[in-house]
Amino acid sequence: MELLKQLCQVHAPAGNEVLMKEFILDYVEKNKANWKVQPEVIHGEEFQDCLMLVFGKPRTAIFAHMDSIGFTVKYDREIVKIGGPRTKHRYALVGKDSQGEIECEMDVPEGSEKYYYKFDREIDRGTELVFKCDFRQSDEFVQSCYMDNRLGCWNALKVAETLEDGIICFSSWEEHGGGTVRYLGKYIYEHYGVRQALISDITWVTDGVKHGKGVAISMRDRGIPRRTYINRVIDLARESGVDFQLEVEDAGGSDGNELQSSPYPFDWCFVGAPEDNVHTPDEKVHRHDIQCMLSLYKYLMLKL
Template sequence: MELLKQMCNIFAPAGDEGKMKSFILDYVNTHKKEWKAEPKIIEGDGFQDCIILVFGKPTTAIFAHMDSIAFTVKYDRELVKVGGPRIKHNYPLWGEDSQGPIECEMSVPEGSKKAYYKFDREIDRGTQLVFKSDFRTSDDFVQSCYLDNRLGCYNALKVAETLENGIICFSCYEETGGGSVGYLGKYIYETYGVRQALISDITWITDGVKHGKGVAISMRDRGIPRRSYLNKIIALAKESNIPFQLEVEDAGGSDGNQLQASPYPFDWCFIGAAEDNVHTPDEKVHKNDIQAMTDLYKYLMEKL
């Protein structure tokens, strides 16, 4: 889990994904010659901080968002949410401003819905702060902030090791409603004719989705994937004998929603391990579900 641990410690809140982009590019360039197929790397000004990896003759794309939830320093020590992080008194935060590195704590007055920072000086207005990582593993679980979605990116990089034909898109801005998937989808549809996708992201432990029961295939959340494509995914998952669970929710969203809102005829399905303690420093995922996630992605990318 060393790779995942490194990724959970990288500062990459929504809108400031540059460090994660650099990490992934370095990792790909270091390891690509060890992979079954060497990808074409597409990135640069026209793609902002996103990365596209193209393997062979692709028919399906994996989307994994690099950004995390965070907080922005407002006025009078107040913190504004980036995405939907949970707030709690004394949560550890870190970042950097013009005056230097910052390690501080969150302050939530009793009965208040607002969060503030506790630090020995004023932090520059507009500074982004993220949860401080405390990466823990046990026989069964891994626990840290930002498993959503460093684990989705980790999964994509593990799939890349054996991928012969396919595309992996590392996207930005997902935690704040999207913004990069539209042009990524446009590029891969118009350049490669790819119009089906898997969303490598992390979902929630709920009444119907449990730890250790396999990767979750989402039949719907706020978005609804096309049923014929969903049925094909489920049939392949059954054929694979890899453990999986079916998820049905009425809230939540992902890069899949942005693909559905694009002017391109994409089919998509969210497939990911489920976590407890969502959007906190203590997100928790079962190791068997991580393995099932990677195994199912490898199988689907061969069959779709």
């Protein structure tokens, strides 16, 4: 879990994913010699802060978003949300501005719909603040801020170790409306003919999806993927012997929704471990579900 801990500590709120991109590029460069297949690494200004790893003759793409939720400093010590973070009085926030490192507290006045920071000086407006990382492990659980979606990125990087044919796309902005998956999808469709995807992201513990019961395969959320493809993924999951749960929701979304609304005929399926304490500093995932997520991805990328 050391890699996951490092990922959770990288400052990369939506719109400023550059440090996560650099971390992943450095990790790939240092570790790819030990992987089964050496990928082509694709990045550059035309892809903004996204990157792709292309292995062999790809048939399927994995999408994992690099960004996190957070806050932007406004005026008069007010902060505004990046994405949908939960707010609570005295949550610890960290960041950096022109005057140096920042560690402050969230101030949520009773009855107010606005949020503020408490710090011993004014913070530069436009500065991004994120939850302070407190990475914890037990025999059953891993807990930290930003398991969504640093765990999805961890999963993709672990799949990369043995992947022979496939594409891994690390995307941006997912937590705050998206915007990169459409051009990433365009590129891989036009250059490699790939039109099916798995979404390596983290879902929620709900009445129907529990800790320790396996990875969740989402049959629908706010978006409804093509049933033929979903059925194929479920059949392969049953064939794999890996523990999984079926999720059916009417809200929430992911990079899959952007693929579906693109002008390209992509099939997609969200496959991810469930977490509790969503969008807080205390996101919590069961170790068994993490292992099931990784095992199922390896099987699906081999069979799809």
